[in-house]
Amino acid sequence: MISKLNNKELDQKIKSLARAENRLLAIVIEHIKEADRRRLYLDFNYPNLYDYLVKECGYPGGSAQRRIDAARLLAVEPKLKAKIESGEINLSQTTLLQKAFRAKKVTPEEKRSLIAKICDRTVTESQVIISKELDLKIKATTKETHQKDGSVRLEVTFTREEWESLQKAKDLASNATQTNDLPTLIKYLSDKFIKQKVGSTATVAVKKQVLQRDQCCQHKDPHTQRLCGSRWNLHIDHIKPKWAGGTDDIENLRVLCQKHNHCIYRQQSGVRFSS
Numbered sequence: 001m002i003s004k005l006n007n008k009e010l011d012q013k014i015k016s017l018a019r020a021e022n023r024l025l026a027i028v029i030e031h032i033k034e035a036d037r038r039r040l041y042l043d044f045n046y047p048n049l050y051d052y053l054v055k056e057c058g059y060p061g062g063s064a065q066r067r068i069d070a071a072r073l074l075a076v077e078p079k080l081k082a083k084i085e086s087g088e089i090n091l092s093q094t095t096l097l098q099k100a101f102r103a104k105k106v107t108p109e110e111k112r113s114l115i116a117k118i119c120d121r122t123v124t125e126s127q128v129i130i131s132k133e134l135d136l137k138i139k140a141t142t143k144e145t146h147q148k149d150g151s152v153r154l155e156v157t158f159t160r161e162e163w164e165s166l167q168k169a170k171d172l173a174s175n176a177t178q179t180n181d182l183p184t185l186i187k188y189l190s191d192k193f194i195k196q197k198v199g200s201t202a203t204v205a206v207k208k209q210v211l212q213r214d215q216c217c218q219h220k221d222p223h224t225q226r227l228c229g230s231r232w233n234l235h236i237d238h239i240k241p242k243w244a245g246g247t248d249d250i251e252n253l254r255v256l257c258q259k260h261n262h263c264i265y266r267q268q269s270g271v272r273f274s275s
């Protein structure tokens, strides 16, 4: 019974299981390599190894791809099996390598040398080593994609200084944000800044009155006029925003749930929703 183990035994058990997991993983990779060589997927009527692993073997897409990346690398460097077994190299690293090798053509010998160089390194360290060794181009343009639910996908490059500053902010804000998620951090910092600039001057007493009056989210569906009515995570919202001259009068305040507050905020800040 696991609950009967003392802390030392539990620690030992987890470590030995982790080792067993790595050993098993190395064996899985070895077999996938062989399946790749034989094109086993054709026998099962799949166009490629990925589909076979996902649809026939039940791997989630990302896990299947990582295993394929490792298997293809193992075909180049037989020593990789031992490194996966020992935990010197993990699948995040082999996937980084394969991604880089797809972007830049390198000889098998260069591949082997890079594998050796990222042994026992963290994923971040490996990334730096790989891009240095392969002299990968530094991408600096920001890519912004607006998605159908109004969300925005960004591909951004930070300078080392900008990144360090962001990491520091992340650490300092971690108690408040409770997450490592970058969008959450940026939202948190933005909200703080906006509050500082625009200021919510509504007093606690007024806010309390609004909450007592509204009690739930007052957002109305524009088509059916149905009230949202959520009582979860309520915020006080200015009907006419402060920056547009709205006041802190109780008539200009209403209760919104976090979702609708966020949604109205986005509309007001002019982020266009692509339909």
Ligand SMILES: [Zn+2]
Residues within 6 Å of the ligand: 217, 218, 219, 228, 229, 230, 256, 257, 258, 259, 260
């Ligand atoms: Zn709502």
